[in-house]
Amino acid sequence: ADGSVENFKRRRATELKHGRIAMLATMGYITPEITGKFPGYLSPSAGLKFADIPNGLAAISKVPQAGWGQILLYMAYCEASQTQEPGTAAYAGDFGWKVLTSSDPAEKTKKLSAELANGRLAMMAIIGMFFQDGLTGSAWGDWANYTASPLRAEPVSAAAAAAAAKA
Secondary structure (H helix, E strand, O other): OOHHHHHHHHHHHHHHHHHHHHHHHHHHHHHHHOOOOOOOOOHHHHHHHHHHHOOOOHHHHHHOOHHHHHHHHHHHHHOOOOOOOOOOOOOOOOOOOOOOOOOHHHHHHHHHHHHHHHHHHHHHHHHHHHHHHHHHOOOOHHHHHOOOOOOOOOOOOOOHHHHHHHO
């Protein structure tokens, strides 16, 4: 709306990054449920096994602080390891890894459009999983366990249902 090409490119780059992170986060929720967790220890010194870490938001309090430090250092490395200044290929999301992209400009545009659409879907999916996990304790939670919902309908007796149908 503001007509600025620079703002559009910055927003598109941000959307691409957020979509990629959301796709990874969504797979992080789904994969342990399907394939199981790694065998062995996450932290041998603390006696913490991968199997001891719950899936979803509950994992935040279980991962040791040193583990969160390692995650943050890796994130910083990924951000700082390549110039992502405006006007560079990396700024537009192209890191030169042509396995998933293409050298052909038309094919590259098509794949980028698909990645943006999938990223948008993943952003909605991960927020939905966070929401359900926060309310029920699991991304696959049973809504019957969430009794505090203001949207929950009260059970109706058969007699009340018949009376309402006659009215």
